[in-house]
Amino acid sequence: MNVHALVHARIIAALQALQSDGALPPGLDFTNVEVSPPRDAAHGDLASNAALVLAKTAKMKPRGIADKLVMKLKAMPEVQSIEVAGAGFINMRFAPGFWQSVVAAVLKERAAYGRVDLGKGERINVEYVSANPTGPMHVGHCRGAVFGDALVNLLRFTGYDVTAEYYINDSGAQVDALARSAYLRYREVLGEDIGEIPPGLYPGDYVKPVGAVLAKDYGRTLLDTPEDRWLPLVRDAAIAAMLVQIKEDLASLNVKHDVFFSERSLTLGHDEIKATIEELRNKGLVYEGRLPPPKGHDDGEWEDREQTLFKSTDFGDDVDRALMKSDGSYTYFAADMAYHHNKLGRGFLHLINVFGADHAGYLTRVKAAVAALSDGKADLDIKVCQLVKLFRAGEPVRMSKRAGTFVTLREVVDEVGRDPVRFMMLYRKNDAALDFDLAKVLEQSKDNPVFYVQYAHARAKSVFRNAGEVFPHLKEGSPDVLNADLSCLDDPGEIDLIKRIAAFPELVEGAARAHEPHRVAFYLYDLAAAFHGQWARGNDLPHLRFIQPNDGTLTAARLALIEANAHVLASGLALLGVLAPDEMR
């Protein structure tokens, strides 16, 4: 049951009926007709802008349309009151019986409550994390990982066939540097004094085990081998080891990808990068030319030369983008173009990429590439996750990759736990910077929204445990609860809680459309607050307590409400990938 959708459909039907009656002109565009809860609850439960939106094209006064619409809508059985307000808003208020029926619907639909079939089974590819396989994931990767994972959950919940994908940047200079670092560690294991790790290589201790594995697998045989022979072997071993670690890091956050796509696989057999470039060349979008030097900062290294360029300026980019490095190898962008070409070739018409803030400047050219490669038929949404600043009790945590003091994802998860990390990473809009305080996130107080929401769920479960001592037949999901006489739920606080529950499907739909999982987190906080509030009212007013030892009928109805509340809390937390505990200990 989706209250919002139901009312919206009723309004559209009423508008069409007015057209049949000749009271409204034909050919009106209803797409901007919306239904939304008014900011001020005194205005009612739901309001519509229909009359305001249609006034101009219908060549009628807003209030004139509104009055006619109200006459039609008055017949709605759910409606308790309906009136025209302000410039032409239609404010509706629904009868308690209508809200009570929402509880019954939630109990019937259970985990399916809130599902909206936006995707209609269409396939969509969500690429996220995609960190270099040159070391463990650091805390900055956390946010993209959690964001992507929650977005995948949200899209699956709303009817999309989602492929969660990780692009492994396993070619280019960085993985060669990793291989050389591993080779040094290999020589170290065999007893050589390797001294300082040279600049440009990876000094971290995490490379040492790779050296040990190499020594075990190859003995001393690689020592006398020239670099062009050992490098591919060492590189493969090092990348494989890093990927194992990355997958473990992701698993610690409960983040799962369906596909790990290797950049190097693009050129292993058939050269897909070359094919992609040629395809664009045939479309007139790749050419040989020169770029102006970057403005505004002196770059002594700048060398003017003719190069292979993609005409991204045709798609709104500032400059055309290089596809070949001066040594003849492909740029990262050229490979990434081929990768997106590959995604399109696998039949994806909907693509989402999750980027870190440092890649924000890369966004336009990727969109340009997808537009060019799909002839505008595919859509790509790029979500940029802004920086995460790490604090401990208000003090910034200094990080330096060079000094080896950067904080890994694993350290954060081990220190504060998976649920707080996930929730806090989602308790902020993706494009706003995030301060993450390792000390505060562990405080089990109302300062911490994670525990606040989880506690609401645990509290709901606790009510059932306690109710069972008085009314053994009133178990969760029992017929006596499911068939309770819901007309007892007439306290304003109870109705408010139901209204909050009733808003869930619309909230999910909006979050999925906008690709904004944080909306779910904020919604859950509000829902939890409504529930905690109703609970506490029982402190002052004993007749509002959920368990009424002398009234099994009333208790059953309130338990039904609590069960519906718990269902929605659990569904929402599941979308965020956060546990909904039965008790807090």
Next chain:
RNA sequence: GGCCCCGUAGCUCAGCGGAUAGAGCACCUGAUUCCUAAUCAGGGGGUCGCAGGUUCAAGUCCUGCCGGGGUCGCCA
């Protein structure tokens, strides 16, 4: 200098083009013989960075400034 993100209460932040802009923290006042007080109720606190524009309607969209952060051919 170009481009991207942010700017809303003292602080951290929500806010889908809609009506008198919200929450948490902090501060003040109150609630525990009672289902977990890990909670709740009440109070004060705002030129939504500035200036224009579009619109019946702008915190929200557009343009230009100001401030903070990020990024800037052959790193990924």
